[in-house]
Amino acid sequence: MPIEVEALQELAEAYSNRQPQEILQLALEKYSPDLGISFSGAEDVILVDMAVKAGGRFRVFSLDTGRLHAETYQYLERVREHYGISVEVFFPQPEAVERLVREKGLYSFYRDGHKECCGIRKVEPLRRALQQLDAWVAGQRRDQSPSTRSHIPVFEVDTAFSTPEHEIVKFNPLANWSSKQVWDYIRSNNVPYNPLHGRGFISIGCEPCTRPVLPGQHEREGRWWWEDQTQKECGLHAGNLRPA
Numbered sequence: 001m002p003i004e005v006e007a008l009q010e011l012a013e014a015y016s017n018r019q020p021q022e023i024l025q026l027a028l029e030k031y032s033p034d035l036g037i038s039f040s041g042a043e044d045v046i047l048v049d050m051a052v053k054a055g056g057r058f059r060v061f062s063l064d065t066g067r068l069h070a071e072t073y074q075y076l077e078r079v080r081e082h083y084g085i086s087v088e089v090f091f092p093q094p095e096a097v098e099r100l101v102r103e104k105g106l107y108s109f110y111r112d113g114h115k116e117c118c119g120i121r122k123v124e125p126l127r128r129a130l131q132q133l134d135a136w137v138a139g140q141r142r143d144q145s146p147s148t149r150s151h152i153p154v155f156e157v158d159t160a161f162s163t164p165e166h167e168i169v170k171f172n173p174l175a176n177w178s179s180k181q182v183w184d185y186i187r188s189n190n191v192p193y194n195p196l197h198g199r200g201f202i203s204i205g206c207e208p209c210t211r212p213v214l215p216g217q218h219e220r221e222g223r224w225w226w227e228d229q230t231q232k233e234c235g236l237h238a239g240n241l242r243p244a
Contacts, residue, residue: 002134003030003169005157012155020173023154024050024137027171031135033057038126039087041072041194042204043182044139045079047173049191051137052083061088061129065121066097067206075194082192090125097121107208114209114224121206130161135169143178144203144220179219 003011015023024047027035036059037047051058062076080087100108100120109117130136140152158170174182179202186193196204200212202219213222 001030005167008155008157008169012153015154017176018154020047020177021050021054023171023173025054027135027137027155027173028054028056028058031133031169033059034132034134035059035137036061036129036133036135037137038062038139039076039079040139040204041068041075042139043179043186043193043197044174045193046182046185046189046191047137047139048079048083048085049185049189050173052085059088059133060085061090063122063125063129064089064091065206066092067121067208069196069204069207069210071194071196072204075192078192088129090129092121092125096124109209109224110226113227127161130158130168131166133168135171137171137173139174140172141174141177141179141182 015026028051033056035057037044037051039045039048039060039062041062048060064073076087076089079085097120100117104112136158142152152172152175154173154175155169155171158168161170162168185191194201194204201210201222202213203223204210205223209224211222211225213219
């Protein structure tokens with residue numbers, strides 16, 4: 001049975017220091033089969049690995065913006081084959097993309113900021129994906145961005161995508177993990193990973209908006225590098241931006 005809203009915050013506090021596998025197991029117990037794991041083609045693949053090992057029914061979905069690296073497309077297929085799972089791919093609405101490109105060109109985000117493009121290519125497809133689910137799992141960690149992710153809970157009602165008719169719960173099993181813990185898990189469990197990680201890309205998004213980071217830089221500095229660090233979210237995780 002899904003978690004009652006009244007009990008959600010109390011239960012989240014009880015799970016606040018649990019291991020990712022325990023948080024993911026709770027998600028599977030309460031929301032399977034209407035649970036989706038968001039797979040971006042980066043290190044959140046470990047959530048897929050953990051869920052496959054836990055068993056239970058779940059869905060894996062990814063957002064194809066049409067601007068991903070070639071290596072990411074190849075990697076998505078590798079993960080599908082490695083785990084023997086279906087990866088549901090959601091694309092942006094063609095009419096919206098065509099209108100944006102016709103009116104503003106292919107690289108308007110360098111001038112106008114990335115929000116409009118991300119809204120069309122990422123946020124709207126995610127909204128469609130979540131209409132089919134009661135809960136979803138994301139690979140966010142608090143250490144990824146001190147400016148925008150330092151307060152994310154292990155799970156909560158997703159106020160950004162819930163509606164009065166359809167409440168959605170969002171799980172962040174990796175919230176407490178560091179990058180080192182993620183990579184220790186990947187190596188010790190032989191989890192496939194995007195080859196771009198070996199070329200200095202730590203946080204991987206669309207090709208025009210992602211670049212390798214330099215030694216000493218934070219991992220999100222390679223995303224939308226022309227913008228202020230407090231703006232390094234695309235709208236998929238709108239609930240991150242909250243007072244301390």
